[in-house]
Amino acid sequence: MSRHNPRRPFLRTILAGCALMLVLFGPAPASVAEQQAVEADGAASIQGGNLAQARDQAISHALRSAIEKVIASSAAPDLPAGRKALLHEKIFPSTERYIVHFRILREAELDGAYAVRIAATVDAAGLRGDLRRHGILAGKAEETRGAERRIMLSVRGSFAGHHDYLAFRDMISGIPGVQSATPASIAPRLSEWHLRSSEGAQGIARELSKRRFKGATLRIVQSGEDAIVVSLDSKGGNRD
Numbered sequence: 001m002s003r004h005n006p007r008r009p010f011l012r013t014i015l016a017g018c019a020l021m022l023v024l025f026g027p028a029p030a031s032v033a034e035q036q037a038v039e040a041d042g043a044a045s046i047q048g049g050n051l052a053q054a055r056d057q058a059i060s061h062a063l064r065s066a067i068e069k070v071i072a073s074s075a076a077p078d079l080p081a082g083r084k085a086l087l088h089e090k091i092f093p094s095t096e097r098y099i100v101h102f103r104i105l106r107e108a109e110l111d112g113a114y115a116v117r118i119a120a121t122v123d124a125a126g127l128r129g130d131l132r133r134h135g136i137l138a139g140k141a142e143e144t145r146g147a148e149r150r151i152m153l154s155v156r157g158s159f160a161g162h163h164d165y166l167a168f169r170d171m172i173s174g175i176p177g178v179q180s181a182t183p184a185s186i187a188p189r190l191s192e193w194h195l196r197s198s199e200g201a202q203g204i205a206r207e208l209s210k211r212r213f214k215g216a217t218l219r220i221v222q223s224g225e226d227a228i229v230v231s232l233d234s235k236g237g238n239r240d
Contacts, residue, residue: 035123037119039066039118039120040062040069041062042061042062042115044113054113055107057114063118063120064095066095074127074137075131086136097185097186098123100121105118149196150195151196151201151227151228152195153204153230154227154230155191158232159191178195179196179198201228202223204228208220219232
């Protein structure tokens with residue numbers, strides 16, 4: 001005769017909770033396949049004993065190096081001089097826009113310089129799309145492929161930090177029809193995003209109007225054929 005074990009309901013509760021955690025925090029969506037993980041180094045000389053400034057510069061150099069590695073895996077090693085000039089004009093001035101996230105693996109002061117090594121995740125799809133759009137990579141621009149549309153999304157409002165920025169990007173990416181969301185520029189009160197979508201701007205705007213971010217309604221300010229302007233609340237900012 002089997003005896004009742006008072007622990008069994010408790011164990012079943014734990015197992016159910018674990019299963020829920022796996023569902024919520026399981027594998028990332030397929031769009032992660034468009035990202036590329038790289039390690040890169042950066043260094044900067046220490047001027048006037050300013051370690052903080054040298055560290056920031058070293059990190060910036062490492063981020064650029066990460067972008068260069070992704071470009072090297074996509075483009076021919078002997079790019080014509082004209083295309084290299086385009087890299088310096090169109091891509092390198094805003095390398096941070098292609099960095100999804102990064103962490104510092106090592107950092108040290110060495111011989112009057114500050115050196116870092118980072119592990120970075122790069123938005124490879126967005127980077128390659130811009131490389132094609134600017135004619136640096138061969139092939140048609142991605143916006144002309146199939147029924148894809150490119151939409152400029154302007155967001156009025158501030159993000160509290162990098163975590164909010166990533167959460168907002170994930171929310172946009174989850175809208176039906178949106179294939180990718182790549183930041184074009186980020187300022188204190190305004191950010192701009194390049195969307196690749198199988199839906200038109202009007203349809204995306206309707207979906208955005210149904211969303212809320214950190215309790216704030218996304219208000220549609222303007223919607224055209226290939227551009228959308230939204231505000232994070234009625235005043236154009238995020239309410240925390």
